Amino acid sequence: MHMVNALVIRRNTQLAKTQKALRAAQYVRMSTDLQRYSIQNQAAAIAAYAQQRNLTIVRTYVDEGRSGVRINGRAGLIELIEDVQSGNADFDHVLVYDVSRWGRFQDVDESAHYEFVCKRSGVKVAYCAEQFDNDGSLLSSIVKNIKRVMAAEYSRELGVKVHAGHCRIAGLGYRVGGPLTFGLYREMVDEKQRSKGRLAKGECKALKTDRVRLRPGSEEEVAVVRWIFQQFVVERKTNIDIARKLNRANIANQHGRPWTDIMVHAILKNENYVGNLVYNRTSRRLGQKLTRNPHHIWIRNTAAVEPIVDRNLFARAQKIMAERYVVLSEDDMLRRLRLTLARKGKLSDGIIRNTAGLPSTQSYVKHFGSIRKAYALIGYKASRDCAWYDARQHWSDVLSSLAARVAEELRSDLGIQVDITDGPSLSLSRRRKIRFQVVRQLAKRGAKHAAQWRVHRPKPDDEVLVIPRLNAPNVEIQDYVLVAASGCPRYLTLSDSSLARHRAVRVETVDELIAEIKARFILANHVAPTKPTLKNKRRKRDRPKTRNGRARR
CATH class of the missing domain: 3.40.1350 (Trna Endonuclease; Chain: A, domain 1)
Structure with missing residues (x-):
């Protein structure tokens, strides 16, 4: 980044009005943190382009380790668009290395939209490494649109290849991404299955030939996992009861935080504890919505992890959880509501919520339009006003x-x-x-x-x-x-x-x-917040006062 910043004129630099037309901003982006020299290479090409056309780079917008598939998360491009739209831009050129650095948007119209926003505000976007000038001519418009399509297709094809590679690696019994649950840790191994150490949170493997396997955690963590299954299956405790007992015993989860019923449920559903490694249950292609995949395309390896929970105990836990979710007809829903009214003598949101085997209030609203209509179908008129549910x-x-x-x-x-x-x-x-x-x-x-x-x-x-x-x-x-x-x-x-x-x-x-x-x-x-001046703090006389606290040479 030193070379990028060295080519930038600071905001408080005053230039003549005649030179304003020669002021430019540069936008640089790299997709992953492994492309450590990508930013510098782009900046060097942009600097050469600016020198040939007598442009002065006065501003830099950077997105490091950000995908170009969508604008979300790209703070540099978002700030650039905001400055242009708000009229705060003190430049009228934006220099980008090529069309793909501007973005690999799957909808090419989105890429064109952000460029049009700049053009509408009088800011021209130039692609420095492309073989065409972005001058609005017929040829440049055709080539630019083709380049946008090629950039989007590259991301799509790359996503397909990466997903296929992950499925193959998961089928061999290796770990491919995803958060870990309690009682497991990741171990990095080489191509000959020799251990290269334990991976801490946030760490990843170093070489492409390395792989990651799941291993059981400490004896204390394994004992806690087995205790959770024992409490759920044998003692018939609920997820909330198990979480409360763990918190009362001052046992933290894998993140060092208190337990919740959702965390307990995640452990009870995790097949890693019986030695299975399951992949491709869900997918999110190119920033789209998360989708649940059908069972027949799941990737399952049944001997990838050393089991720490008995398979029979795990199967009983799955059966108990499956029996909790029952599909009821509307007639059966009303019948259960009528039986609850006969036992309790009245109905309310709290009674419905705390009655075992009774659907939630939201389920009745979804099926019958409102809770009042459900009450009317069983001949009950609530003393409390239910208009809020209807509204x-x-x-x-x-x-x-x-x-x-x-x-x-x-x-x-x-x-x-x-x-x-x-x-x-x-x-x-x-x-x-x-x-x-x-x-x-x-x-x-x-x-x-x-x-x-x-x-x-x-x-x-x-x-x-x-x-x-x-x-x-x-x-x-x-x-x-x-x-x-x-x-x-x-x-x-x-x-x-x-x-x-x-x-x-x-x-x-x-x-x-x-x-x-x-x-x-x-x-x-x-309005930027100001720091309070500390009293009784003397400034050294032999050190000049600068904005960053260090002497400029």
């Missing part, structure tokens, strides 16, 4: 519409790239997230008590929570509250008097809400 789809549509409007305002006014995800939430560049969540007003415990709203924050990576608060009947939006999610507890109770304590801002209308969101992101982008 969930309505409020989901309201939040989706609100998220779409906020996203459009951020794109058009601030030039921020925004993706709408499930939740709904907005995923912004630089890993920022805005989550929208409507909350009901809790029933007042008395006339003197203030109105309260209960908020559940499901994911810890949100930056801002946008909370529409409903009025007392819970049929209309009363106001909107913005909360900085960092440092907030998972469950949050909001009242008018607690807003300041939670660093929350209340607004009345959607326009005020959008203005507040814009102000927050403008402030975050343009």
Whole structure:
């Protein structure tokens, strides 16, 4: 990277206006960390191209170890597009080594879109190592499109070859990627099966001829795994009960964290403990959605790992878990709900959730449209208002519409790239997230008590929570509250008097809400935090003060 940065003029460098047309930015990318010289080679070719055309490289955007199949995760390209769209770019040329470094997008129109964004803002994209000039002529347009197709096809063919190679290696009994569960570790072996040491977390094999095998962990870890199967099969304990016992005994999982029921379930389903190595159960091709593959294309080796759990015990565990998931007809669902009503005398979400053999409330809503309709089919009228279950789809549509409007305002006014995800939430560049969540007003415990709203924050990576608060009947939006999610507890109770304590801002209308969101992101982008000056700290007189604390020579 030293050669890349050496060719860059810093932001505070003042150039004459007549030279602005000669200012350029360079974008360099390498796909894997093993291509250690790729960035330098690209920078050298770009520097030669810039010198021939009297261009001055003033900015560098880098993506190291990032695939070009999609833009997600490519912070350098995302920042480049943001600077161009926002008008902050102080250059009018972008130099790229070739078409494939710009991206190997499977949809060539996506690659063309990002180039068009630059062109629309007056920034020309030039491919330095290509045999054509990107001047918009008929020949260059045809060749450029062919190059894009070739780049996409290269990634597709490479993905097919890599997947076939992984299947072959897994069929021989070697480990191919994927996280490890408790009680196992990875061992690197050479082509003659001689051990080359244990691989720690994050480490990988050094040579292409090396392979990775799974080995049982320590005696203590193996004993814990066997104890889990014994508790589940013989003692008939649930996953939650097993996790609680492990946590009470201060036994950490493979990550050094407390156990959960999902972690226990992963151990009970893992065939590695009986010596089997299974591969290709799921696949994700070229950044697409994760898909579950049919059983007949799974790769299974039955003697790849030293077994630590008896096969009969493992088979009994699989049978118990399989019997828990039963496909019921709608008539059978109503019959079980009617029997529960006869035993309990009433029905509620808690009763349905805690009754063994009864489907969840969500299952009844999915099959019958609402929990109230399911109650009506068995002749039961709940004392509690069930309108909230019926209105969930309505409020989901309201939040989706609100998220779409906020996203459009951020794109058009601030030039921020925004993706709408499930939740709904907005995923912004630089890993920022805005989550929208409507909350009901809790029933007042008395006339003197203030109105309260209960908020559940499901994911810890949100930056801002946008909370529409409903009025007392819970049929209309009363106001909107913005909360900085960092440092907030998972469950949050909001009242008018607690807003300041939670660093929350209340607004009345959607326009005020959008203005507040814009102000927050403008402030975050343009105001850098300052470090407090330490008192009683003397500066050495013989060392000149520089930005990075070291003397420049």
